[in-house]
Amino acid sequence: MRVKWLKGAMRDLDMEVSYLAQEDIDLARKTYSYIRDRVDLIGDFPKSGRPGRVAGTRELVLDRYPYIIPYRVKNNIVEVLRVFHTSRRLPRKWDAV
Template structure:
């Protein structure tokens, strides 16, 4: 549970700093690494939309 709360807390910083993540592997997305998790998100019209939070190494798909 603490891990989930940490991801929520750290990803909430995206509201003020939407470009803090790196460009994503899926087009038009960004990724924020919060070890051992990766949060995939996109920014559209100034709104941050979290698409998925993955725990540990995962094989990425072409879409979410």
């Protein structure tokens, strides 16, 4: 399946990477690459994430870095909704934030 990053997800990823880059550019690059690589895999394995907190979604929980990436499958496209650091308070609706 094709993977589509929604605007909120891209904004989240950009903000997280920018924040990390202020202290450690190498960590920022590694984090970005790891997140993108893992998200690409859900195109091949869309049910690999756990059932989401919000109906109709799933969540990719990263093991190397503390992020949760909610997504949904819509019309045979995996839509990446957001990228959240696990220390942040999570919203009730992924795509409404």
